[in-house]
Amino acid sequence: EAGVAQSPRYKIIEKRQSVAFWCNPISGHATLYWYQQILGQGPKLLIQFQNNGVVDDSQLPKDRFSAERLKGVDSTLKIQPAKLEDSAVYLCASSFHERLGTDTQYFGPGTRLTVL
Amino acid sequence: QKEVEQDPGPLSVPEGAIVSLNCTYSNSAFQYFMWYRQYSRKGPELLMYTYSSGNKEDGRFTAQVDKSSKYISLFIRDSQPSDSATYLCAMSLSGSARQLTFGSGTQLTVLP
Numbered sequence: 001e002a003g004v005a006q007s008p009r010y011k012i013i014e015k016r017q018s019v020a021f022w023c024n025p026i027s028g029h030a031t032l033y034w035y036q037q038i039l040g041q042g043p044k045l046l047i048q049f050q051n052n053g054v055v056d057d058s059q060l061p062k063d064r065f066s067a068e069r070l071k072g073v074d075s076t077l078k079i080q081p082a083k084l085e086d087s088a089v090y091l092c093a094s095s096f097h098e099r100l101g102t103d104t105q106y107f108g109p110g111t112r113l114t115v116l
Numbered sequence: 117q118k119e120v121e122q123d124p125g126p127l128s129v130p131e132g133a134i135v136s137l138n139c140t141y142s143n144s145a146f147q148y149f150m151w152y153r154q155y156s157r158k159g160p161e162l163l164m165y166t167y168s169s170g171n172k173e174d175g176r177f178t179a180q181v182d183k184s185s186k187y188i189s190l191f192i193r194d195s196q197p198s199d200s201a202t203y204l205c206a207m208s209l210s211g212s213a214r215q216l217t218f219g220s221g222t223q224l225t226v227l228p
Contacts (some may be wrong), residue, residue, distance in 0.1 A: 006157070040124065042204050042218025043160065056215060091159050105216065107159030 002026065004108035006092050012114045018080035021111045025073070025094030030067055031055075033105060034077050035091040045089055049075065077115075087115045119143050121206055122219030131228050135192040137206035138206050140218045142186065146207040146217075151190045154221065155201045163203075164190065195226045 005024040013019050025032050032053050035043035046065065048055040051072035060067070064083070069075040080088055089110040095103045122139045129135055137151075148167055152160035153226075164179040166172045166188075172179045178191040185201055205219040 040220065042120075042122075042206070042220050043216075044218070045215055048215060093159070104162050104165075107161065109157070109159050112157075 002007050004092055004094055004106055006090075006108040008065055008111055009019055009109065010112045011115075012116065013082055015084055016081040017080065018076045018111065020076050021083055021090050021092075021105060021113075023075045023077070023092030025075070025092070027105055029094035029106075030072070031095045031096050031103075032075050033093040033095075035093065035107075036074070037089045037110070039088070046077070062086055066079065082113075082115045083100060084115050089113070117142060119217050120205065120219040124220055126223040126225060128225045128227060131195060131197060131226055133195050133226070134165075135195050135199070135206075135224060135226075136205050137190040137192075137222050137224070138147060139188050140186055141188075141207060141217075143207075143209075143217075144183070145209050148208045149179070149188050150206045150208075150216070151179055152204040152206055152218075153202060155165055156201075161206055163211055165208075171193065197226045197228045200225045 007026050008021050034046045036046050037043040044101045046060045047057040047067045049069040052069045067077045089105050091110045093105040093107045095105045118139045118215045151164045153163050153204040154160040166179050166181050169181050180189040202221040202223045204221045208216050213226045
């Protein structure tokens with residue numbers, strides 16, 4: 001079974017530029033998550049999709065971050081304009097479905113963003 | 117105060133040692149407790165999952181949850197160099213949304 005795919009793996013941009021990240025979840029997984037992991041910290045949830053609908057985006061800085069999941073499969077996360085503090089690893093995760101009990105989240109390798 | 121506190125380490129042990137990793141939390145509503153392992157330049161992978169209080173064992177790994185103390189632990193027996201990674205605790209509330217709150221991670225190195 002293929003895992004969660006993300007691209008690009010690394011990105012370096014100047015502040016105030018825009019950047020986009022792409023995620024392809026595991027086939028059949030209805031739920032998709034975007035996390036931000038700053039160096040030395042645990043991942044922080046930015047947005048959660050159930051199919052192509054947003055479940056929670058309460059921690060997404062909506063003035064500069066946007067995300068979409070068209071057709072309930074692939075997703076893109078965009079930052080425009082980027083700030084220095086956006087330097088982090090952006091992780092995408094997916095899970096089969098939300099249900100009672102464990103619903104394992106499978107993480108991709110992440111995109112490491114450096115904002116200069 | 118962070119919702120989930122975890123000693124960042126780094127922790128360095130000799131091969132074969134027993135490793136103890138811990139997290140404390142402040143939100144008594146957390147019901148699901150997990151440990152993730154994250155190798156350098158990789159995404160986290162789920163190691164152990166526990167619901168509510170109690171112990172769970174899987175091979176060399178044992179997870180313990182003490183809800184009365186708001187304290188969770190991961191023990192690694194007979195540690196191996198391949199266990200060298202960052203270990204993240206994570207927890208979530210009951211209900212339909214499995215949103216995880218992570219600790220900051222403990223960096224472990226097992227020396228051969």
